[in-house]
Amino acid sequence: MADARQVGARVEELLGILQSEGGEATASAAEELVRLLLGLYGDGLSHIMAAVHAEGAAGTAILDRLLEDPLVESLLMLHDLHPLDVDTRIQRALDKVRPYLGSHAGGVTYLGVTQEGVAQLRLEGSCDGCASSTVTVQLAIKGAIEDAAPEVTEVVVEGVTAPPAPGTLLQIGRRPPGADGPDEAAGAGAGDARWVTIPDLGPPSSRPVTASVAGTRVLLCSVRGTLYAYRDACAACGTSLAEGTLTLGELACPACQTRYDVRSAGRSLGDAAVHLDPLPLLSDSQGVRVAVTAPQEAISS
Secondary structure (H helix, E strand, C coil), X not given: CCCHHHHHHHHHHHHHHHHHHCHHHHHHHHHHHHHHHXXXXXXXXHXXXXXXXXXXXXXXXXXXXXXXXXXXXXXXXXXXXXXXXXXXXXXXHHHHHHHHHHHHCCCEEEEEECCCCEEEEEECCCCCCCCCHHHHHHHHHHHHHHHHCCCCCEEEEECCCCCCCCCCCEEEECCCCCCCCCCECCCCCCCCCEEEECCCCCCCCCCCEEEEECCEEEEEEEECCEEEEEECCCCCCCCCCCCCEEECCEEECCCCCCEEECCCCCEECCCCCCECCEEXXXXXXXXXXXEECCCCCCECC
């Protein structure tokens, strides 16, 4: 399925090529063509939205279904026709990652967007001893907010685990214009982490599923429709958890039988100091993605 922002970026790239290789007249004509087409489709979408709103409660139900489609939602945002304001969209986006952040980072509070377009958030609690805490929080929040509110220019998160210096705020910004390659998390602790799409693993399973993603063995667990991702290694004995049993959110190691709460950052049910190594995970129009540090592309298991 096409992604409106990716198509928009490609259009801008093509316009740049026309400007540099086709001359000013060609570039101007192409830009006018794009403006006319966008205006035409924008007017059409505006009429559709007006008709939907005119239907009252029935229209609201239709609109809710439309907003569940990532492509439709992105087009409405592109033409400034989205029925929800930026605060509501960000809150909805955070609700999607809050089940993960709630157990891993203790919770996230949205503080609003400044007049300059900076989204401000505060984290409460931490996952002590978890090396991936900072990367998890950065990438999960950054990805969720950028998808829901592309007009936001920057995300500032207060209270991230192990900040770069006492009292400072962690800055999470967009990739500089013209940079190549996928978006990467900015700021201390992010390293070379980036989102990588997981190969299609089929329908949700009651058993753990593994995949090799950018050289990292990833374990995926589905609990009541929510996916959780961890590095595939038991924190107690180091054994792969691919053959482990998953029951009501509790994952048992096939070798040492250590049990972990999948929904609570993989903490051991017997020893709170022992926990799996969680990976940030997002499911959106680009598929299911996890944040890893290696540069290779995903390879199915």
